[in-house]
Amino acid sequence: MSKLAPVFKLSQSVKRIQAIVFKEFRQLKRDRMTFGMVVMIPIIQLLLFGYAINTEVRGIPIAVVDMSHNAAARVIEQAVVATQVVEVIERYPTPQEAEKAIVNGEVRAALVFPPDLAKRIVEERALGQWLVDGSDTMVSSALLPLRSMPLSQIFIDPALDYGKSHTTFEVALFFNPTRRAAVNIVPGLIGTILTMTMILFTSTAIVRERERGNLELLITTPIRPLELMIGKILPYIVIGLIQMTLILALGYSVFDVPIIGALHQIYMATLLFIAASLSIGLVISTIAKTQLQAMQMTVFILLPSILLSGFMFPFEAMPGAAQAIAEVLPATHFMRMIRAIVLRGAELPGLLNDAFWLMGFTVVGLMVAAARFKKTVD
Amino acid sequence: MSVLAIQTRGLTRRFGALTAVDHLDLQIEKGTIYGFLGPNGCGKSTTIRMLCGLLTPSEGTIDVLGQTLPQDAEALRLRIGYMTQKFSLYEDLSVLGNLRFLAQLYNLPGAVSRQRITQVLSEYGLDKLRAQLAGSLSGGQKQRLALAAAVLHEPDLLFLDEPTSAVDPENRRHFWEKLFDLCDQGTSILVSTHYMDEAERCHRLAILEAGKLCAEDEPKKLLQPLTGRIVEVEADDMRTVKSRLQKLEQVRSSAQQGIRLRVLLNPGVQDSLEFVKNHLSDLQMHCQLVNPSLEDVFVQVTRGARSGGRQ
Numbered sequence: 001m002s003k004l005a006p007v008f009k010l011s012q013s014v015k016r017i018q019a020i021v022f023k024e025f026r027q028l029k030r031d032r033m034t035f036g037m038v039v040m041i042p043i044i045q046l047l048l049f050g051y052a053i054n055t056e057v058r059g060i061p062i063a064v065v066d067m068s069h070n071a072a073a074r075v076i077e078q079a080v081v082a083t084q085v086v087e088v089i090e091r092y093p094t095p096q097e098a099e100k101a102i103v104n105g106e107v108r109a110a111l112v113f114p115p116d117l118a119k120r121i122v123e124e125r126a127l128g129q130w131l132v133d134g135s136d137t138m139v140s141s142a143l144l145p146l147r148s149m150p151l152s153q154i155f156i157d158p159a160l161d162y163g164k165s166h167t168t169f170e171v172a173l174f175f176n177p178t179r180r181a182a183v184n185i186v187p188g189l190i191g192t193i194l195t196m197t198m199i200l201f202t203s204t205a206i207v208r209e210r211e212r213g214n215l216e217l218l219i220t221t222p223i224r225p226l227e228l229m230i231g232k233i234l235p236y237i238v239i240g241l242i243q244m245t246l247i248l249a250l251g252y253s254v255f256d257v258p259i260i261g262a263l264h265q266i267y268m269a270t271l272l273f274i275a276a277s278l279s280i281g282l283v284i285s286t287i288a289k290t291q292l293q294a295m296q297m298t299v300f301i302l303l304p305s306i307l308l309s310g311f312m313f314p315f316e317a318m319p320g321a322a323q324a325i326a327e328v329l330p331a332t333h334f335m336r337m338i339r340a341i342v343l344r345g346a347e348l349p350g351l352l353n354d355a356f357w358l359m360g361f362t363v364v365g366l367m368v369a370a371a372r373f374k375k376t377v378d
Numbered sequence: 379m380s381v382l383a384i385q386t387r388g389l390t391r392r393f394g395a396l397t398a399v400d401h402l403d404l405q406i407e408k409g410t411i412y413g414f415l416g417p418n419g420c421g422k423s424t425t426i427r428m429l430c431g432l433l434t435p436s437e438g439t440i441d442v443l444g445q446t447l448p449q450d451a452e453a454l455r456l457r458i459g460y461m462t463q464k465f466s467l468y469e470d471l472s473v474l475g476n477l478r479f480l481a482q483l484y485n486l487p488g489a490v491s492r493q494r495i496t497q498v499l500s501e502y503g504l505d506k507l508r509a510q511l512a513g514s515l516s517g518g519q520k521q522r523l524a525l526a527a528a529v530l531h532e533p534d535l536l537f538l539d540e541p542t543s544a545v546d547p548e549n550r551r552h553f554w555e556k557l558f559d560l561c562d563q564g565t566s567i568l569v570s571t572h573y574m575d576e577a578e579r580c581h582r583l584a585i586l587e588a589g590k591l592c593a594e595d596e597p598k599k600l601l602q603p604l605t606g607r608i609v610e611v612e613a614d615d616m617r618t619v620k621s622r623l624q625k626l627e628q629v630r631s632s633a634q635q636g637i638r639l640r641v642l643l644n645p646g647v648q649d650s651l652e653f654v655k656n657h658l659s660d661l662q663m664h665c666q667l668v669n670p671s672l673e674d675v676f677v678q679v680t681r682g683a684r685s686g687g688r689q
Contacts, residue, residue, distance in 0.1 A: 012485045019482030023471065030470045030511075217466035217527075220430055221483040222455045 016223045020231025024205070028235065034201070038239055042193050042247045046186065046254075060139055060316050063090035063098045063110040068117030076127060080111065085142050087316075098131060102174060104350040105340045108133045108316065109143055111169075130171040135343040136184045138314050147171050175260070175343050183258065186251030187342040188311040190244050191273065191334045195305045196298070197243060198274055201236050202281025203294040211290055225373045229366075233278045240274040241267065248342070261341035265348055269337045272358040276330035279365025286372035305331035333357045383408040383535050383566035384429060388438035391424050391589075398424040400589035401438070406568060406582075411561050413580030414570035415676065421589035422570035423463060426537050429568070430460050443534055456484065459533035463540045465520050469513030473504055473523055476512055477530060484531040498526040502556065518549035525556060529565070536560065538569040542576060554579055574672040583672075585679055592679040597672060604670035604678060607647070609654045611639045613663035622657065631677045642674050 028035055066073045081088060090107055092098045098110035110131040114120065120127055130147065134140045147169050175183075206229075209215045218228060248266070251257035259266075280301060288294035306312060308326035315326060315336075326332040333354035340346035348355055384406040391399040399421040406412045414422045427433040429442055431451030440447040445454050467476045477498065481491035499505045502522040507515065512523060521541060528536060538557075542550045554576070561567055571577055577597065584594045593600055613619045616639060623629050623641055630642045643650050651667050658665070 015485055016483055019479055022482075023468070023475075023479045026475060027468065027470050212469065213462065213464040213466040214468060215466075216462045216464070217460075218483075219432055220455060220458070220460040221480065222452070222485070223483050 012222075013224070013227055017227050017231040017234070020223070020228060021234050024232060024235045038197065038243060039246065041197060042189075042243050043250065045193055046189055046247055046250055058084050058142075058317055060086045060108045060142060060314070061089045061106075062086045063092050063101055063107045064088050065092050065095050065098050065110055065112040067093075067115045068113045070113070070117045072121060073113040073117055073128075076113070077111065080146060083146065085146065086111075095131065099174075102131060102133045103340065103344045103346050105133075105336050105344070105346065108136070108139045108314075126170045128169050130169050131174060132171060133174055133344070135175045135339055136314055138317070144171065175258070183255070183343060184339065185311075186247065186255055186257045187338045188309075188335055189251075190247050190270065190338055191309060191331045192306050192311050193243055193247060194240055194270070194273060194334075195277055195331050196302050198236060198240050198277035199281040199284065199301055200295065200298045201239065202233055202278050203284035203288060203298060204291045205232055205236070206282070206285035207288050207291050207294045226370060229282060229369065229373065233282065236278060236281075237271070237274050240277075241270065244270045257342070259342055260345035261343075261347070262345075265341045265346075266338070268348060269334065269341055269351075269355070272355055272362075273330055273334035273337075275362040276334075276358045276365065279362045279369065280330070282369035283365055283372070286369055301329075305329050308332065310335045330358055330361050381408055382406060382441070383410075383443060384412075384568065385441040386429075386438060389425070389428065389435055389440060390437035391421075391428060391433065392436045398589050399428070399435075402589070402591055404584065404591075406566070408566045409561065409564055410581040411557060411567045411569060411579070413577045413583045414568070414586055415572065415574075415577040415583055415672070416570075416586035417572060420586045422586060423539055424589075425586075426460075426539050426568065426570060430458060430537055431455070456531065457534045459528035459531070459536045461524050461528040461536070461538045461541055463543065465512075465524060465544075467512050467520075467524060467527055470511060472509050472511055473499075473515070474508040476523065477527060480527050480530055486531060494530055494532070498530055502526040517544045518546065518552075521545050521549065521553060522556075525553070529560065534565065536565055536567045538567065540570055540572070542571070542573065547575075550576065574676070577672050585676060587680040593675070600672070600675045601670045603645070604642070604674050606667060607643045607645065607650055608668050608670050608674055609641045609643065609650050609665050610668045611641060611654060611658065611663055611665040612637060613639070613658070613661055615661060619658060619661060619663065623654070626657065628653065633673075633677075640668070640674075642677055 064077055066077075077088065080086060086109070090098075090101060092101065092110070095110070095112050098107070098112065101107045102110060111128060112131060113128045117127060130143060132140050132143050209218065244266075248257075248259060252259055281298075284294055284297045284301075288297055304325060308318065308322055309315075309329055309331040310326070311331070315323065315332065318326065337346075337348075337351045337354045340351055341348075382405055384404055386402055386404045389399055389402040389404070390397065402421075402425060414425065416422055424433065428435050429440060429447070431442075431447045431454055434448050442454060443457055447454070468479070471479065474495070477495045478491070481495060486494060499508055502525060504519070504523060504526060507519060507523075512520065515523060521544065525538075525541070528538075542553055545553065550573075557567055557569070569576070569580065577583055580597060582595065583597050583600060585592045585600075611619055611623075616634065616637075619639055620632055620634070623632050623639070628644050628647050630644045632639055632641045634640075641654060643653065647653050651665065654665050
């Protein structure tokens with residue numbers, strides 16, 4: 001009594017995927033080691049990275065809002081740029097627009113010259129205001145010294161040198177007024193941990209099937225390569241979301257990280273990143289022959305993701321070549337998105353460039369993996 | 379409806395410069411147990427993988443259960459079962475978990491799935507082991523589970539790739555009883571092996587070497603031409619006997635088995651017993667004609683001529 005029902009029915013396909021998903025969870029339940037890693041990696045890393053690393057920062061992108069239309073503003077701006085700490089990439093007519101740009105992560109700070117600049121120079125009052133994205137402590141600490149820049153440096157005319165220390169600019173630190181590193185580290189950690197676990201788990205999960213000979217069994221059953229892949233990655237998407245929730249919850253309760261953005265925005269951005277990471281994992285799984293190789297290749301992606309994505313060092317402070325590499329990595333884009341959403345309350349429509357990059361990355365990754373997977377069976 | 383389960387013409391598979399399977403013509407009848415006998419690397423596994431649709435042939439045509447491979451591979455998967463050489467079920471799932479997982483992959487409806495799982499559990503003596511992890515089973519138990527998994531969806535054709543390589547003779551006998559049961563129920567079975575005793579049980583046998591078909595017939599008929607050509611010699615000075623016999627061009631091979639030397643003579647020697655006695659007349663020895671075994675057939679048809687080293 002052989003059953004020659006069509007193999008291509010969607011409902012049957014869904015059931016086969018379901019079979020893989022449940023099997024994967026049953027195996028995970030048994031695999032204490034992996035199960036422990038799901039929970040322990042976020043916790044341990046979170047506690048370890050609670051302390052930040054500081055480096056000298058240069059070339060921070062800022063915007064200038066000149067409401068004074070005074071030649072002095074031009075001169076002051078040039079003096080500030082001459083310190084090389086900042087780089088003016090935008091000009092806005094109003095402080096509100098500059099704030100929006102900070103929220104969306106387009107610039108890290110804005111220098112605002114008030115309409116009464118000329119009067120302020122005469123009256124020896126603060127000349128302008130810095131609006132600073134305080135969520136990245138390294139950026140804000142680099143900008144803070146500019147506050148008390150002596151005017152003698154700005155105006156060559158000694159008549160203007162008052163010879164006394166005084167505040168040249170007022171500074172408004174947004175989002176992280178107390179400049180605590182954890183605020184910036186915790187959302188970044190989501191990106192790092194997801195890179196590590198998502199790529200590692202998917203790549204080893206499929207390689208393990210091959211290594212233990214299970215693939216030999218699977219390929220004689222009606223399951224198709226694509227069904228197998230979908231079934232294998234679905235459980236890890238769930239795991240990724242659990243890890244993210246765990247990190248944010250811990251960050252919120254232990255490190256008082258403010259969660260300004262909407263939760264559904266956070267989950268959506270995270271899903272995009274998980275998808276991109278899983279597609280890397282799948283590609284690795286079609287290349288690696290053993291779980292050890294899969295792990296080595298994961299480290300190859302993981303290291304630049306930690307060092308270059310903006311998690312450790314501000315993206316803007318890195319040399320051009322490093323930035324170019326970083327732009328390719330999904331972690332860089334996710335880092336921008338998750339910080340913008342969690343710390344500055346940005347929303348996905350304001351972060352479309354990064355979102356599209358992650359989507360494109362996922363599509364390309366899946367296509368490469370599916371094309372390569374066929375070959376590995378032969 | 380054809381009475382052939384498998385038919386191949388000029389089946390060939392190359393891996394780079396190596397030709398693993400070389401123009402194989404097979405005709406395997408339905409409802410029989412058909413054996414592939416050959417040493418490791420003779421192309422048994424490669425052939426089976428091609429017949430399952432897992433490997434694309436470099437050349438030649440394959441017809442399995444009336445379907446053309448590799449085109450119809452997907453449809454065929456529901457009708458064939460494949461037991462891999464290495465245990466390929468999930469060691470970290472229970473016996474029941476493995477069977478359930480496979481039933482789902484084959485899309486067996488719930489009721490059928492439950493009934494089949496109960497049936498194979500009792501049939502293959504796995505009832506009491508159902509909750510045990512597959513990885514903790516003994517060699518014989520693993521093999522029974524693998525067979526149960528391969529027949530869960532009631533395939534018409536079953537491929538077994540060296541199924542008993544990790545199993546003791548007792549378990550091997552039980553295993554073969556199960557195979558004959560399946561065969562009686564109408565399942566066609568193709569089994570590869572390098573065990574002579576296992577090969578002897580097959581209805582028909584193909585002897586493969588270096589990807590080529592060397593001989594193909596019922597085991598009994600394969601033995602026939604060797605009748606009267608095997609002499610067993612018992613002597614004190616086995617070394618001298620062996621070295622002296624191996625020099626003779628009439629001697630195809632000689633192999634020591636315990637205290638005896640098994641001598642296979644080339645065809646054309648009139649009286650084998652007399653021939654051997656004459657050449658060893660000056661030695662203390664005793665010799666007798668014995669029945670041929672499949673090992674002798676194997677030595678005869680493959681190129682391993684005059685290799686006295688075969689154990």
